[in-house]
Amino acid sequence: xxxxxxxxxxxxxxxxxxxxxxxxxxxxxxxxxxxxxxxxxxxxxxxxxxxxxxxxxxxxxxxxxxxxxxxxxxxxxxxxxxxxxxxxxxxxxxxxxxxxxxxxxxxxxxxxxxxxxxxxxxxxxxxxxxxxxxxxxxxxxxxxxxxxxxxx
Amino acid sequence: xxxxxxxxxxxxxxxxxxxxxxxxxxxxxxxxxxxxxxxxxxxxxxxxxxxxxxxxxxxxxxxxxxxxxxxxxxxxxxxxxxxxxxxxxxxxxxxxxxxxxxxxxxxxxxxxxxxxxxxxxxxxxxxxxxxxxxxxxxxxxxxxxxxxxxxx
DNA sequence: GTCGGCGCTCAAGTGGGCTTGAAGTCAAGC
DNA sequence: GCTTGACTTCAAGCCCACTTGAGCGCCGAC
Numbered sequence: 001x002x003x004x005x006x007x008x009x010x011x012x013x014x015x016x017x018x019x020x021x022x023x024x025x026x027x028x029x030x031x032x033x034x035x036x037x038x039x040x041x042x043x044x045x046x047x048x049x050x051x052x053x054x055x056x057x058x059x060x061x062x063x064x065x066x067x068x069x070x071x072x073x074x075x076x077x078x079x080x081x082x083x084x085x086x087x088x089x090x091x092x093x094x095x096x097x098x099x100x101x102x103x104x105x106x107x108x109x110x111x112x113x114x115x116x117x118x119x120x121x122x123x124x125x126x127x128x129x130x131x132x133x134x135x136x137x138x139x140x141x142x143x144x145x146x147x148x149x150x151x152x
Numbered sequence: 153x154x155x156x157x158x159x160x161x162x163x164x165x166x167x168x169x170x171x172x173x174x175x176x177x178x179x180x181x182x183x184x185x186x187x188x189x190x191x192x193x194x195x196x197x198x199x200x201x202x203x204x205x206x207x208x209x210x211x212x213x214x215x216x217x218x219x220x221x222x223x224x225x226x227x228x229x230x231x232x233x234x235x236x237x238x239x240x241x242x243x244x245x246x247x248x249x250x251x252x253x254x255x256x257x258x259x260x261x262x263x264x265x266x267x268x269x270x271x272x273x274x275x276x277x278x279x280x281x282x283x284x285x286x287x288x289x290x291x292x293x294x295x296x297x298x299x300x301x302x303x304x
Numbered sequence: 305g306t307c308g309g310c311g312c313t314c315a316a317g318t319g320g321g322c323t324t325g326a327a328g329t330c331a332a333g334c
Numbered sequence: 335g336c337t338t339g340a341c342t343t344c345a346a347g348c349c350c351a352c353t354t355g356a357g358c359g360c361c362g363a364c
Contacts, residue, residue, distance in 0.1 A: 048279075055277050055291070058256070059256050059260060078269035079266075090260050091260040098253050101250050102250065104246050105247065111235055112239040115232045117231060138206075
């Protein structure tokens with residue numbers, strides 16, 4: 001991958017599909033190696049690193065976590081240890097997100113057809129007399145209520 | 153629901169399960185009606201409004217959108233017009249989120265078992281020789297590759 | 305030699321939804 | 335009257351991943 005050809009940061013940025021300012025930011029937080037001061041050129045090995053960052057970000061990793069991963073790769077200890085731990089943790093988060101997202105979807109499908117004039121007459125918004133339930137839990141109730149949100 | 157009993161903001165907050173500072177913030181952005189200055193009491197009608205806000209937020213609406221909804225309720229024109237439009241738009245977003253979340257989940261399930269020492273030997277991170285694909289699209293490729301991420 | 309374009313650094317700004325801090329006010333109980 | 339504690343205001347801070355702006359340097363082409 002790294003063939004030694006030199007590029008300016010602008011060229012790297014457009015090939016990688018990120019902004020040059022983002023690359024400088026990654027350097028500043030240690031996600032990409034610090035380079036010499038002054039105008040400079042990089043070889044295209046940084047492209048691979050940027051691709052790694054992009055995929056890891058899409059998978060839900062935050063930059064500090066990605067930094068941890070690249071640290072392990074760079075110090076030769078191999079990425080798999082952190083990779084497994086971080087992925088397992090992320091997977092829990094993502095599964096939770098999936099549940100929440102599905103609940104949102106169900107709620108919104110009903111809301112899209114809602115003809116109620118106020119929350120008081122609409123089962124999408126449970127009444128709040130005393131004590132308060134988890135608002136997120138209210139999204140689930142819609143499934144029970146069916147497709148019509150008007151209170152019986 | 154509103155029975156005229158008066159509460160301090162702290163009481164309202166603990167009943168509604170939100171912080172008092174959040175209630176003040178909602179007032180400041182016009183999501184709750186502005187009240188007189190000085191120490192004051194609210195009746196519990198604000199509880200219903202807070203519940204509405206909570207459910208709408210869980211469904212994915214942002215505060216400015218919720219403000220639009222409560223505006224329609226309060227001016228007597230009924231909430232259904234905005235509700236339908238906003239919900240339909242949100243539904244599109246949420247469906248997209250659902251697709252992305254499922255892709256993340258698939259990727260992470262493979263990553264959790266990954267034993268690769270570097271991204272170069274791992275199909276979770278596609279090689280980045282020339283040109284760059286959408287990083288999010290790389291998450292999908294894993295499904296094709298199966299459960300083993302080691303490059304063939 | 306001079307012009308345009310890209311590069312550099314550092315600081316500050318963005319958005320969303322709040323929280324936190326400082327400093328002051330009020331009400332109830334002793 | 336005094337203390338205590340809950341309440342009040344307003345401004346500033348936080349998180350995250352960058353972007354934007356100011357003010358300057360360097361390089362190649364004409």
